[in-house]
Amino acid sequence: METFLGYKRPDGRVGVRNHVLILPASMCASDVARMVAAQVKNAVTFNNQLGCSQVHKDQQYIMDVMAGYAANPNVYGTVIVSLGCENCQMDLVEAAIRERTNKPLEKFIIQEEGGTIRTVEKATRAAMKLVQEASLLQREPCPVSELIVGTECGGSDPTSGLAANILVGELSDRLAALGGTPILSETTEFIGAEHILAARAKDETVKNRIYEIIKRYEDHIKNIGEDIRDGNPSPGNKAGGITTLEEKSLGCIHKGGHSVINEVLEYAEEPHEKGLVIMDTPGNDMSSIAGMIAGGAQIVVFTSGRGAPTGHPIAPVIKITGNRETYKAMEDNTDVDASSIIYKPGSLQELGDLFLQEVFEVAQGKLTKAEILNFMETAVVRLCNFV
Amino acid sequence: MVRQAPADCEEREGTMPKAILVNPKDNVAVAVEPVRKGDEILVQTEPPLRLTAATDVTVYHKFALRDLSRGDSVVKYGEEIGVATADIPKGAHVHVHNVTSRSLLEE
Incomplete structure (x- = not known):
């Protein structure tokens, strides 16, 4: 059987990269996600321009993408950041990810943490911890x-x-x-x-x-x-x-x-x-x-x-x-x-x-x-x- | 200094603009080198096909392998890619100025 060296995930899938994803649940969380990812080596994020004020089918698309990104086997674990009042509510995003994977997950709601700076601080520490855990993984034949x-x-x-x-x-x-x-x-x-x-x-x-x-x-x-x-x-x-x-x-x-x-x-x-x-x-x-x-x-x-x-x-x-x-x-x-x-x-x-x-x-x-x-x-x- | 004429046919072929026939059913070929009007084009088929360029043909653009009439199917990849909107002489550039999608024609 042909094999390659990859990262085995707890959900049984195999990654070719070992990122920690800082996942903004909506456009209102994208800036905080960017600030966190900029601080932490091997953390990645994306500019989520959606996640709120969308018709049901459109909301489903972004929910599927967020859940899929977190579940993608190139991701070791995910830190979700949400504003708090957006349509893509934290509990919905978390549930959608959990339907796809059991990988490590941390979450921070900006309106509950007390603003940008406090959220950046906490989410950065959580991301640091995940990145360090991820760094212990070795590639294995898959x-x-x-x-x-x-x-x-x-x-x-x-x-x-x-x-x-x-x-x-x-x-x-x-x-x-x-x-x-x-x-x-x-x-x-x-x-x-x-x-x-x-x-x-x-x-x-x-x-x-x-x-x-x-x-x-x-x-x-x-x-x-x-x-x-x-x-x-x-x-x-x-x-x-x-x-x-x-x-x-x-x-x-x-x-x-x-x-x-x-x-x-x-x-x-x-x-x-x-x-x-x-x-x-x-x-x-x-x-x-x-x-x-x-x-x-x-x-x-x-x-x-x-x-x-x-x-x-x-x-x-x-x-x-x-x-x-x-x-x-x-x-x-x-x-x-x-x-x-x-x-x-x-x-x-x-x-x-x-x-x-x-x-x-x-x-x-x-x-x-x-x-x-x-x-x-x-x-x-x-x-x-x-x- | 006088430039020597090519010594043999093969060397001369090296200087001819080349083209590809993607599928034997096609009535257009793709220039894989820039073609000037009047050039003799070598289409890499078995055996090779030669024809004279009726127009310039930009590299990777198409030209007609035979005379096409308005309304004829233009075939590439062995499939219709569009319909000729004008008569297109053999060796002439085939593109948006003389071809459109059948579905756009029917609208």
């Missing part, structure tokens, strides 16, 4: 089948469909064969390619679900009087040479390789099946990645034709381009040059070996460029305006 790898493409150009997504598809096939779980995401970029995915569904239920999530997405945008094709393909996609959404989608779905599609997950839902699964996420990179990481992805592989800086506070994001000019121009932000797939026909197998090795190395601690440069920005899906 089965590769524990790996959940999110796949994403952003700033696509035609080289994405010719090379970078082909390489990610090769990785996806290899991971699935090893018993791991690659996630194909970006529902908006299934449009025009849905029949190809449907033909690979494990059964009728999965097949119907693929069509269902696409229709649901299109209907949702239609219901607010907009067209899903507005802005898609983006100006950058078109400048690169992608003409229609169909062309973009047909390139995009290469990330899912050729294996059977076993399950269709809701946004931020944890997979129940091994092998290739689909998650219903937007084409927007950061919110799509957030959903997969909340669903338990320990690593994200991200292709870009134009070059993208995207990272994430919890999971390493490995970036790949198939455009050799972009690799030169955006080398600081790009980990893998896949352009040889275009210029040296027959190089896919060799590059596939190297790329799988790269993913294992990152799983065992090799830092990605986005991690080294501290790229942290993230986004979460929303249905509608604040209330």
Whole structure:
């Protein structure tokens, strides 16, 4: 059995990083979370712009993301910070996390602690304690089948469909064969390619679900009087040479390789099946990645034709381009040059070996460029305006 | 100093702009080097296909492998990616100025 060195968690899952998460329950707690994380080595946080004044479905999205982030196996333990009066109440956030994991959890409510400075003080001490506990953990051999790898493409150009997504598809096939779980995401970029995915569904239920999530997405945008094709393909996609959404989608779905599609997950839902699964996420990179990481992805592989800086506070994001000019121009932000797939026909197998090795190395601690440069920005899906 | 002409065919191929046919069903190919109008393009198929560029083609953009008429399907990845909105001569740039999605056409 293939193994890699990872961190075993008390809930049975396996992490590739060993972070302590400072989790702001709403936008009103984000500044305090940032202050705490800035004080404590190996503590990570994110700028939560949601968590209050949201309709029920939107609140559920951010609750799922918060719970999923805390449960992500790259996280040793979590310090939740809430303001106190927000809709995402501390007890709700705690319960949602506890449904997913039994890992260490501390909580501080700013209005009860007596303001920013007192909360920062207490939460910082709690975070210090968790970070020190986490530092005692050693990596242990873990089965590769524990790996959940999110796949994403952003700033696509035609080289994405010719090379970078082909390489990610090769990785996806290899991971699935090893018993791991690659996630194909970006529902908006299934449009025009849905029949190809449907033909690979494990059964009728999965097949119907693929069509269902696409229709649901299109209907949702239609219901607010907009067209899903507005802005898609983006100006950058078109400048690169992608003409229609169909062309973009047909390139995009290469990330899912050729294996059977076993399950269709809701946004931020944890997979129940091994092998290739689909998650219903937007084409927007950061919110799509957030959903997969909340669903338990320990690593994200991200292709870009134009070059993208995207990272994430919890999971390493490995970036790949198939455009050799972009690799030169955006080398600081790009980990893998896949352009040889275009210029040296027959190089896919060799590059596939190297790329799988790269993913294992990152799983065992090799830092990605986005991690080294501290790229942290993230986004979460929303249905509608604040209330 | 006089530049010597390429000694053999293979060397000459090295200087020809190259293109890729993604799927045998496709009626467009993708330039993987910048193409100038009038260039002879080498499409890397088995056996290789040669055609003359009717327009400039930006690197990684598409060009027609045969004459396309308005209303014809434009096929890449073996699938329809759109419909020609104008007649497109063989070797000409294929992009948003002469192709649109079928679903946008039907609206």
